[in-house]
Amino acid sequence: MNAHHLDRIDLHIIKLLQSDGRITNLQLSNEIGLSPAPTLERVRKLENQGYIKSYHAVVDEEALGFNVKCFIQITINLNVPDARNKFIQKINAIEEVVECHHVTGSSDFVVKLIAKDMKGYERIILEKLSKIEEIGHQSSMMILSSNVKPALPIVIEK
C-alpha cells in the first residue's frame, strides 16, 4: 500500500473527499473530468485499498457542551512489566480520551482528553486516570483555543 499506484485523478479525488466528505459522486465526477461510473470505481478502490479510511461529520464541541479540553503528557512507570501496552489499552478505553500519541522526548505519551466542565474533568482524573498504575508522572496543559485543519497538504504534481 504505497502512493505509487495513485495517479493525479486519484489524488484529486482524495483531496475533494477530504474537503467535502458528502460531495455526491456526480459532482465529484464533474470536478475530476470523468463520468460517474469510473469515478465511483476509483472511490471504491481507494476505500478498499485503505487510502480512504472513513467518513465523519465534524461537530462543534462547544455547542455540544464540551468546554474543557486538555493535553496530558504522561511518562510510563517502568517498574510494571509490559507497561506500555497495558497503558495503551487502559487509556484508550476511557471514553473521554479522544487521542493517544506515543511520542519521543521527555514524555512517553501525549493524550488528549475532553470533558463538559471542570467537575467532569476532575472526575475523569480521579476516577479513571489515577487508577492506571502504569502511569509514572503526568502533566496537563489546558487547551484555551485551537485551529485544526481538516485536510492534509496533498500536492498534485505535473
Added chain:
Amino acid sequence: MNAHHLDRIDLHIIKLLQSDGRITNLQLSNEIGLSPAPTLERVRKLENQGYIKSYHAVVDEEALGFNVKCFIQITINLNVPDARNKFIQKINAIEEVVECHHVTGSSDFVVKLIAKDMKGYERIILEKLSKIEEIGHQSSMMILSSNVKPALPIVIEK
C-alpha cells in the same frame, strides 16, 4: 447556540453522522425512527445552527506518504508586540501545520506538523518555523504511533 435545544433524536443524528459521515438520509431516517423528510429537516437545522460543522474523508497518512508527524511545544517571545496574534497567523499559514493549540502551562502553544520524511521535516523547520520571530523557544516530540477516535463521547440521556 447551546445544547438545550437538542432532543434525543438530534443527538442520535449527530452520533450517527459522526460515526458515518456518508450514511444516506434514508438509512439515517430508519435508524432514528422517523421518515426521510423530517430527518433531512433536522440534519439541515443541525448544519445551519452550527452543531455539525463539516464532513470529511479520513485518509491513511502513511499510505499517502506522510511518515513524519510531530508535536512542537512553543513559547512566545514576549519582546515582540502582539506576538501571540502574529504567531497564530504565521503558524497557521504553514501548510504542513495541521493543528495549533493555545495552551496553559510552561509552553504557550502545541503545534502538530506533518511531513513526508525527515528531509522534508528539516526543510519546514529551517525554511518556515525558524523564520517566525515571535517564537521564543521550541521543543519537539516525534510521534511514533497514534490512536485518534473519530467521534466525541456523546451520551443520549433518558
Added chain:
DNA sequence: CGTGAAACTTTCAAGAT
C-alpha cells in the same frame, strides 16, 4: 410528523477507445 411524487443520484451491464 407522514405521504407521495418529481427530480436527482447511484450503480451496473454493455460496448467504445
Added chain:
DNA sequence: ATCTTGAAAGTTTCACG
C-alpha cells in the same frame, strides 16, 4: 485496461395534509 453511455434502482427533496 480504462472510459462512456444509457437504463434501472435507489435517494433526496418538496408541497400538502
